[in-house]
Amino acid sequence: MVSQRIREFEAELTKLFAARTHALRSTIKVQRGAVPKMTRKRIRQSIGHLQELFEREATRPKQSNEVLYDYDYKKQWHPKRGKGWGRDAKRISFKRWYENNIATDNCVYAFWSNKKCLYVGRTIRGKGRPTQHFEKHWFSKATRLDVYGFGRKRGVPQFECVYTHRHKPAYSKVRPAKKKYYTACYVCVGQETIKDEIKRLFRLK
Numbered sequence: 001m002v003s004q005r006i007r008e009f010e011a012e013l014t015k016l017f018a019a020r021t022h023a024l025r026s027t028i029k030v031q032r033g034a035v036p037k038m039t040r041k042r043i044r045q046s047i048g049h050l051q052e053l054f055e056r057e058a059t060r061p062k063q064s065n066e067v068l069y070d071y072d073y074k075k076q077w078h079p080k081r082g083k084g085w086g087r088d089a090k091r092i093s094f095k096r097w098y099e100n101n102i103a104t105d106n107c108v109y110a111f112w113s114n115k116k117c118l119y120v121g122r123t124i125r126g127k128g129r130p131t132q133h134f135e136k137h138w139f140s141k142a143t144r145l146d147v148y149g150f151g152r153k154r155g156v157p158q159f160e161c162v163y164t165h166r167h168k169p170a171y172s173k174v175r176p177a178k179k180k181y182y183t184a185c186y187v188c189v190g191q192e193t194i195k196d197e198i199k200r201l202f203r204l205k
Contacts, residue, residue, distance in 0.1 A: 005057045009050060016046055020202055040204060047198050051191040058187050059166035067162045067186075070155060071108075071148040075101050078144050087134050094131060094145075106150040108160045110167070113141040117167040122160045122175075124153050138171050154183055161185035 019036035058064065083093040105126035111118040111133065118138050123129050130147070133139060150156050157175070164174050165187045176188045 003057060005053045009053045009057075012046055012049055012053070016043075016198070016202060038202065038204065043198060043202055043204070047195050050194050050198065054190050054194060055165050055187055058190060059162065064162050064166055067155075067159060068166070071159065072104065072151050073149045075147045075149070076144055077147070079139075079142055087139065091131050091134050094134075098129070098147075102147060102149060104149040104151055106153040106156050108148045108150075108156060108163060110146045110163065110169070111139070111142045112144050112146065114143055117169040118142060119172045120160055120164045120167065120169045121172065122156050124156060136171070156182075158183040158185050162187055 019038050019042075022031055022036055025031055077094060077097050079090050079094070083090045105123070107123045108120065109123070109130045110120045111130075118141060119133060119136075121128065121130065121133070130145060148159065150159070161174055161176055162185055164172065165185075174185075174188065176185055
C-alpha cells in the first residue's frame with residue numbers, strides 16, 4: 001500500500017511540473033485559472049516540503065531500524081532518581097555511572113523528557129561526553145539519558161544522524177558525517193539528491 005507521504009510527494013512533483021509547463025500547454029489548449037508563478041521562493045518551498053516528506057518516510061521503523069539497532073549495547077541513566085540535588089551532584093553521579101557501565105569510547109547519547117527528545121550527540125574516542133550538556137538550560141527537563149555504545153567509530157555519525165532525523169530533538173540539529181571513512185547518512189544523501197534534482201529540473205534564469 002502506498003503511504004500518504006508518497007502520495008503527497010508525487011502530488012508536489014506534479015504541481016511543480018504543471019506550473020513549469022503552463023506556458024507550453026497554453027499553446028495548444030486554453031489553461032483556466034491563474035497563471036502559476038515559478039519563482040525561486042516557490043522552488044525552495046517545494047524542495048523543503050519534498051525533503052520533509054522523504055525524511056518522514058525514510059525514518060519509519062521499517063526503513064530505519066536496520067541502522068538504529070546496529071549498536072553494541074544500550075544503557076540508561078535517570079537524572080531524577082536519587083542522584084542528589086543540583087547539577088554538580090548529578091554530574092558526579094553520572095561520571096561514576098559512566099565509568100562503571102560504558103565500556104567503549106564511541107557513543108551516541110540522547111537526552112529525553114519523557115517521550116520528547118531534547119538533544120542527541122556523539123562522542124568519538126571518549127571526547128565530548130554528555131556531562132558538557134549538564135549546564136544547558138534544558139537539562140532540568142531531562143528525565144532520562146540513553147547511551148548507545150559502539151566498538152567501532154565508523155557507524156557512529158550515521159546512527160546519530162538517522163536518530164536525529166527520526167526523533168527531531170528540540171535542542172540539536174542534524175550533523176552529517178564529513179570524514180570520508182564514516183558511513184554516510186542515507187537520509188541526508190536522499191535530501192541532497194532531492195535538492196539537486198529539483199534545482200536541475202526547474203532551473204530559473
